[in-house]
Amino acid sequence: MRIISGTYKRRRIETPKNLPVRPTTDMAKESLFNILNNHYYFEDISVLDLFAGTGNISYEFASRGTEQIVCIDQNFNCIKFINKTAEAFEMPIQTIKSDVFKFLEKTTLKSNIVFADPPYSFTTEQFSKIPELVFENELLLENGLLIVEHSKHTDLSSLNYYSHSKSYGGCVFSFFEYT
Secondary structure: OEOOOOOOOOOEOOOOOOOOOOOOOHHHHHHHHHHHHOOOOHHHOEEEEEOOOOOHHHHHHHHOOOOEEEEEEOOHHHHHHHHHHHHHHOOOEEEEEOOHHHHHHHOOOOEEEEEEOOOOOOOHHHHHHHHHHHHHOOOEEEEEEEEEEEEOOOOOOOOOOEEEEEEEOOEEEEEEOOO
């Protein structure tokens, strides 16, 4: 895994083999950040990274200057790895070990971008709980985006607050926002 752009551009991060993760591909990640770059000044936003896994997306935000990043994952080894990597690179990433759905039900943390990369094996019902909780609990700031990564075999276009999707190989980013 490598960081695409910013302060830590081209830095490689070796992930342990025992983590239960599927990191976003470099091609998909670069395409996503090209889209976001046209809408946000990374230094001025806050990010909530759900199902954070290796922290791949959060490192990219931090490398581009985002200073308010919170990662949520229920796996202790993922949280430990993110903390270790963030410390090594002196990145402003806070981690919380929690079930994402329980966290979303209780938090009052508001962000400009909420990024969710749940297991591709989730059912549509499981996927639907993410935008449902984010929007019901008003966790997005004004002009905020919820981005859900999923496989090309999943269609989230019928969910509330759905805006559009972008596909990159087998990976799809579905965008949700207030209309």
